[in-house]
Amino acid sequence: MKGLAPLFLGIFGTFAFSWVGLTVIPNWQIGNLNPQSDEEGTDIYPMPQSGMVVRGARVYAANGCIYCHSQQVRADYAGDDIERKWGDRRSAPRDYIFERPVFLGKARMGQDIANIGARAPVEGENVPPGSAASPAASPAPQAGAPAPSVAPSGVSPTPPPPNPASPAPPAGSPAASPAASPGSPPPRAPGAPAPKPPLASPPSSATANATPGAATSASGTPAAGAPWPIQTSGEPPMYSAAWQHVHLYSPRSINPDSNMPSYRFLYQTRRISDARSADALKLTGSDAPPEGWEIVPTFDANCLVAYLMSLNQSHPLKEVRSAAPKAPAQSPAAPPASPAPAK
């Protein structure tokens, strides 16, 4: 090869071709998606994240959760994710429009957690004392009802959807932390004045969808995913915020086969001053702190759990068919069902 010009041109040309083809054109195709809403402009999905959740995402990034956990549900023909109850429909680009960074993930040394927030038990009065909402929202939520009593049943003691204040942390956190919210991307939240609707509509409709059983059989069969980790007795209800804390602190106390590192550095051991804190972890056995001490989450841990609880792709999307078997039954049912509790 003699001329320098063809070499330069070729080097630039091949690369420009790839750059345009794999980043610019896709950006033109799916780079400007808007949230979807129904005709009245309510029931908007997805919603921008709140301050605590955004900070939680940074904790998630900083500690490399992405190297073991994916956040994407593949379609039923492409993998068994739906059958594994990781979600009831495949993930779509629109699910991620407010996420930055986006944690699709590349490995599953741990489970897919695209919908881990959707699995949180729907709580009535039985809010477990350690729920993540507490530090953020009000210092003392209804701490009265002891969690252990509801524990053994595992998921979703109360399936019925009309439950405005349902999953505690996503509801609590956005409202509670206006201070940190500048991080959340403000763009195009059409219509609805920003922070308030996110708590009302998506979570409630989410839970309505997360429990497809509830739509068809009213008997309240446990939500998708009952066979996930083994629930041992005495712990907070699975996937509740309190449970997430215990799991982060001591994964093997919940599932002896877990290979997850424990994140003790996100928790503080401190002496109990006058009364046990509402958000102290309920630990048993060798993990339990000595008498007179308690283990409480740091702010980062609370943010991380708030972030985890916000992971929820159960809201239907127009462009995605919901899981095959349920589709006919649910698609007519869902649109009326979800706005109803929202109002």
Next chain:
Amino acid sequence: MNATGIPLKEPSVSAAAGDAEQLERALIDASTRVPVLMFYTSAMAWLILGTLLAGFVSFKLHTPDLFSDISFLTWGRVRPAHMNVMVYGWASMAGMGTAIWLMARLCRTVLRYPLLLVAGGGFWNLGVLLGVSGILLGDSTGYQWLEFPRYAAIILFVAYTLVASWAVLMFRFRRGEQIYITQWYLLGAFLWFPWLYAAGQLMLFVVPVQGVLQAAVGWWYANNLLFLWFGAIGLGTAYYMIPKVIGRPVYSYHLAAIGFWSYALFSSWTGMQRLVDGPFPAWMVTASIAATILTIIPVATVGLNHHMTMQGYFPLMRYSPTLRFTVFGAMSYTVFSLIGVLISLRSVARYINFSQASIAYSHLGLYAFFTMVIFGSMYYIVPRLIGREWRYASLIKLHFWASAYGIGLMTLMLLAGGFLQGANIENPSLAFSESTETILPYLRGRSLAGILLTVSHFIFAYHFGLMLLGLGRQSTVPTFLNPVEAEGSEAHV
């Protein structure tokens, strides 16, 4: 148009006529001494650090409770630290060192202003150091392969500009009409990298793209870094070292051209296959899978070219350390690419996309191919910079075998374990934790492989240190792996 234009003259040049060229070459080598050695020394330091981090990562993956109280030793921080140290610390610095030397040699021009390059290397070290500290302190960006926080990325980019603009300048001052194959690859690498890095940074941090496209940009970046930066330097180096050591021109110039252009065209379109069946338009993934399959063309042409060049000279691998490492690397390139094709097929990817098999793939590319080629080039270049020969043939042999067995074992463990793990993940009748348990024995095997690699790197670092201290052999004959019977062709080894 064929072999005649290749400026690798010394095999054919008679001793008397070669004197002037020898002198010229010695002058060029002397001008590159400081910067290249500086890049190599830094790279070695990063290699040792990265190896230690890798060992920690590997052990911690099957011993999850290790040091769980210490935030900067949590697995999710040490893993990206290891990866970035290896990618930006070791591989990039060693690759740039080799590339600088090759550029100077092939452009037949002395290095002007070597101190600028040294400054570039210094900035690069600073960038990597800041970046790795940032990751360990919890400042990672969360984008795979681009975890360095922004302050580190900016420093890296400045450093890179110093190095690359300088390498391109050297190209301008070249003597001779012909542009040798190696120069195509090196020029490509030096021009692709800044575009790639800038595009990655811009599209992820400055004017971030929306949602899932960040993942697309991330994998586009990662794969192109692997192919167009490391792959191009590695292939260019192999195209220099193999003909040089055996003293025989490259088999076919035309094949090389086909290989280069098809490589540039197809390998740059790969990357999206890692997002198979994710929330993306299917055409993106399909285009990348098609491109991955088409990379068989450059693989075949490059492999054939090297093979035909080596034809009849394979026994030389018994003697020449450079040749042994380089040929191992060149062969690994074929294996790496073919496994890449295999695991990109949808039917296969369904099972292993989320398993540890993809770790095997990156290690095949970055270690078995690139790092081995670079080791080979260092065995060739360092004596020419220092004026001493490698001291112990036995250490070189140990280095080679520990590396070869180490990476071989690691690849096998991760591939086999990854396939089993992936099959179990895709079997919903099994509890999820079974899939993790399935791979644990293989991960322990991988740790064993890690020990081998650690041994190999420490041996090499020790040997390299001896060379730096001027403790190499003083001899006109290079260090052969095995005693050479009197034959003509080994003279240039």
